[in-house]
Amino acid sequence: MVSYIKLKVIKKANQFTLNREPLNQIKKLAGQTLIYGLGTIIPRFLNYLFLTPVYTRLFAEPDYGILTKLYAYSAFLIVLLTFGTETSFFRFAKKYQSTRVFTNAFFFIVATAILSILVIGFNLDNITNSLNIGGAKVAVVMIMGIVLTDIFMSLPFARLRYENKARLFSTLKIINVVLNIFFNVFFFFILPHLKDIVFFESIYYPGYTFQYAFMSNLLANIFTLILLIPSFRVNLKMLNQGIILSMLLYSYPIVLSGLAGMINDVGDKFILEYFIDGKEAANYAIGIYGANYKIATLMIIFIQMFKFAVEPFFFRISDQKDHKTTYALVTKAFSYTGLFILVAIIGYIDIFKHFIDSDYHVGLKIVPIVLLGNFFFGLYYNVSIWYKITDKTRFGVYFTFIGSIITLIVISLLVPSLGYMGAAIATLMCFVSMAITNILVGRKYYKINYDWANISKLLIVALILVTGFWLFRSENIIYSLIFGTLIIFAFLISLWFVDQEFLRKLKSK
Secondary structure (H helix, E strand, O other), X not given: OOOOOOOEEOOHHHOEEOOHHHHHHHHHHHHHHHHHXXXXXXXXXXXXXXXXXXXXXXXXXXXXXXXXXXXHHHHHHHHHHXXXXXXXXXXXXXXXXXXXXXXXXXXXXXXXXXXXXXXXXXXXXXXXXXXXXXXXXXXXXXXXXXXXXXXXXXXXXXHHHHOXXXXXXXXXXHHHHHHHHHHHHHHHHHHHHHOOOHHHHOXXXXXXXXXXXXXXXXXXXXXXXXXXXXXXXXXXXXXXXXXXXXXXXXXXXXXXXXXXXXXXXXXXXXXXXXXXXXXXXXXXXXXXXXXXXXXXXXXXXXXXXXXXXXXXXXXXXXXXXXXXXXXXXXXXXXXXXXXHHHHHHHHXXXXXXXXXXXXXXXXXXXXXXXXXXHHHHHHHHHHOHHHHHOOOOHHHHHHHHHHHHHHHHHHHHHHXXXXXXXXXHXXXXXXXXXXXXXXXXXXXXXXXXXXXXXXXXXXXXXXXXXXXXXHHOOOOHHHHHXXXXXXXXXXHHHHHHXXXXXXXXXXXX
């Protein structure tokens, strides 16, 4: 019988003696992450395999730029209208009882949705005229429908996460993307053959591209929302102004942080047009940038699936004696995995590049930069737990606004001369600054003994391998794949030598 090994963190020389309980917590989290990953990886991967190749082959670069830009705008609206209710739900569900918190949060979301419909409706002409694109009114209406259905689905999905119903969560997410793909197939490939039939003639518009993409998304959301109805479970008798006020006071810094975060996350995809002369040229640049950004999807998928599992997990264990040790180990596991994904995608870039049309390959140079930037964003998210569990969420606003300022400054300085490459550099500098600032401030208010020494060693190794591959990359795909495989194995060997103890303990039963 293997004895229980008591954890003892040895600060000296950043060496760790690992015990069984935190590692068991990580293994449990890994299992949850895997299940949530099915609801994240499969939908994103299906989009990656189908929608991105289809869109980049059916749409001209400016049309794909419009698609990218309008989805970026929608991301801002979703953050604003949900008003941090997901995180607030996790924070207060145990304190006030989940149904009570859900009811009050949902009531607030319905109110903001009604208000947004009125605002958009009264200003629809002004909004569509400013976009200066064909079929703009249809696109704006569809985007608004997507935003509203997304925010209505946010709380039921949050409840499924809180109740550890990861399988149902993943199933519904997969259904959503399968429906989206089905409707895309219908509008782009089946409908043109049915255009002479009376009913289908009325919905067939030969010039539609991104409009049909938005329509497909909206229809998929509506069907998914219907399937989520059993998860609503609201009780109007539980409406309480005090609870709503407590949630709003807790979440408003998260909202401000989220809005600023959208500048850091998707703002580069539409801010570009303000620094590039000509709307057509701007949409072309956004299209190239947005398509190549999609190659970083696997890193983004990993971060998102990790986020779905880790946020409620971090809150659940916050009252355990060794929770800080678990936080540190989770961050280490995330960092090692994220760096591996970075090296693997670059090593096999000549495979991944074919998920977008060859006309877009001119922008491949941004891929290593946005991959590294998103890795730092994931790192930032990991170390953000300190201000969430201590109710110091205002710091999230500070960090994110620092990132936003850096994003805007770097874009304004570099995009006029470097084009979309400047936007990629801005993304990297933004997320690096946010992560480092968060780590330094967190040490003062809620010190956690992260193993930055080993994480930094692996980061340096990954950067050397990726840079070497990119500088000496062969145009011959066979040589490129061999070289890519070598750098992947080199990273894994380096990982073993840098932190054998962690890997052994993680593997042990």
